Amino acid sequence: MAGQKGIGLKITLVYPRYGEDIHSLYFPFGLAYIAASLRDAGYDVHVVDMEGDALTSDEALERIVSSSPDMVAFGGMVTRYRMVKAMSGIIRSLIPGVFICAGNTGATTIPELYLRGCDLDCVVLGEGERTSVELAETLDSSGDWHEVPGIAWLDEDNNLARSAPREMIADLDTLPWPAWDLFPVENYISSMDHRQKRVRHLEVVASRGCPYNCVYCYRIYGRRVRRRSPESIVNEICELVRRFDIKYTGFPDDLFTSDRKFVMRTCELIKEKVPGMKWSCLGRVNTVDREMLETMKDAGCDWISYGIESGDDAMLKRLKRGVTSKQCLDALKLTESVGIHAEGSFIIGMFGETRESVKATVDFCIKADITVPMLFVTPYPGTAIFQEAMDKGLIGDLESFIMKMNAADELLINLTDFTDQELHELRDWAQGTVGRSYLLRKPFKRIPALIWKHFKLAGFKGILHDAKAFMISITGGRET
Incomplete structure (x- = not known):
């Protein structure tokens, strides 16, 4: 032993x-x-x-x-x-x-x-x-x-x-590539990707760390961003193509777009070594510009998810996002204008959330012409809102709290002045209103596409789910 x-x-x-x-x-x-x-x-x-x-x-x-x-x-x-x-x-x-x-x-x-x-x-x-x-x-x-x-x-x-603290790894290129072969990698490659499409896919980690200070996010890799060399990243993509015949990849890093020179060089190598490869990334609205986005598009990027979280400027400040709703809206529209699909993540239920702040988020999504899940705020350990919730006595027994942690579409803890039922109804109204607006703006294109997507995901149950969600949305968040 x-x-x-x-x-x-x-x-x-x-x-x-x-x-x-x-x-x-x-x-x-x-x-x-x-x-x-x-x-x-x-x-x-x-x-x-x-x-x-x-x-x-x-x-x-x-x-x-x-x-x-x-x-x-x-x-x-x-x-x-x-x-x-x-x-x-x-x-x-x-x-x-x-x-x-x-x-x-x-x-x-x-x-x-x-x-x-x-x-x-x-x-x-x-x-x-x-x-x-x-x-x-x-x-x-x-x-x-x-x-x-x-x-x-x-x-x-x-x-x-x-024991003594461990220093962060300075050069990520010194790490071996992930041991894909020790995992049932084919099950991941052939699963539904984040776009809910079935295409052979596997992502590549390009960097670690995030320099920003959002109150809902814990940075296990610290605030200093450490990046692999673009050469190492693209060589790994080539290896994934050779070994697993992947057709799609992406970068799950906290913030792929934070260094312009790095992004431009990575795009240059992707276009040179794996032409035709499509890919996605996470971005931040104040780090992109038209030239960068056009270069990314030309190198195969077809999807960027921005952490927006709220359409209300006061709430953005409370979340310490460091951006305004105008910057968020401009970045989404700019991204779409160059031919890259733009999405945003949104959360509801932060300290200080009001009906007015939720309505501002709904109005923002309608202006941006996007539809996304509205997730409940979850105070993960190590985040500022977790500590605030602890200080306010909102988290009683810590283990019981952690044992209940699940997907963020479920309300784990209520940080607002609303009752749980009111917060659920507000979230349902917001998501339903945004979804209805998105579908009805281009109904003959978007409704059939949604039905077909959910049919592929869940058969007739998926279609029934869509019908139920649509009925909830047109009745103001309550089922008829």
């Missing part, structure tokens, strides 16, 4: 599901980078991907035990905490002496909860590639793993203890 020098540590990485009945198919890049780093260091790495293989807890446990690991490490976002809690104790009972750890945004921001609530030896804080390798090497050589930088644990007195 772990600690016996010379036998070679066997490591099993686990990507948990949201829950037994909840499924979200998004490739786990963080865990795939860690898997690649551990394998490059010479370790026998096995992956149990509950999402990609649609495994139940029992099926996942069977695979974990059969891999005979010395070390088990959980990945996944904080929304998967309940699965880590449910499985970690069982794993320890089935594999005596196994070393169990976890690393993600939750383990980094609320490490004590993970350590007390789950049967873990330690948690990895922040960026995990270097820490995971050093932790494995220390366990493999019977060293003192408490001295590994970048981890936390409970000491002999049951108090939270931390």
Whole structure:
């Protein structure tokens, strides 16, 4: 078992599901980078991907035990905490002496909860590639793993203890590409993409970090943006084409468009080395201009999602977005004018939200001629609104709060002066009004397209869902 020098540590990485009945198919890049780093260091790495293989807890446990690991490490976002809690104790009972750890945004921001609530030896804080390798090497050589930088644990007195902080990786080009082959990658490639289209797709991580200070966002990679070289990024796209025959890619980074020179060079190489490849990215409205967007379009970009969040200027200030509604509207229209589809993300239910601020968001969406889901604000650990909610006593028992975390289309906590029912009705009215306006502006094009899209997604149930949603929208947010 772990600690016996010379036998070679066997490591099993686990990507948990949201829950037994909840499924979200998004490739786990963080865990795939860690898997690649551990394998490059010479370790026998096995992956149990509950999402990609649609495994139940029992099926996942069977695979974990059969891999005979010395070390088990959980990945996944904080929304998967309940699965880590449910499985970690069982794993320890089935594999005596196994070393169990976890690393993600939750383990980094609320490490004590993970350590007390789950049967873990330690948690990895922040960026995990270097820490995971050093932790494995220390366990493999019977060293003192408490001295590994970048981890936390409970000491002999049951108090939270931390080792020295781990420095961020300065040069992302030194990281190996994700270990796609250790995951059921074909299930991800052939799944529905973010545009709800079935085309062979897989994304590429181009950078880490975000310099902005939005109150609802936690930056596990820090505020300093570190970018891979455009050459490394495009070489990876070429490899994905060669190995997996992908037809579409994208960049899930916090902010792909923050460095103009980087974007222009990346576009130049995409056009040169993978001509015809279509791709998408996340952007920020105050970082784009016509020349950049035209260059992106010419290099295959067909979709940009901007974090707008509200159409009300007072609410944008409350969210610390650092932009105005006019800048947001101008960027959306500019993006569409060059032939790139523009979308925006929107949230409802922030501290200080009013009917007037929601109406301003609705008016904004109608002016922009877009339709998007209106998601409820969720205070994730490590964000400013999480701390504000804690300070105001809105979050009682922390573990109960985290256990309930789910998709943002469900109301987890009410930060407003509205009742829960009023907030739900306001969200339904806003989404229905925006959706109705969008459909009726070009009804003969958009309504058939929507019906066909949802039929492909869910058959006749999808069409019935559309009909019900439309009836709700034309009755002011209430069902008839």
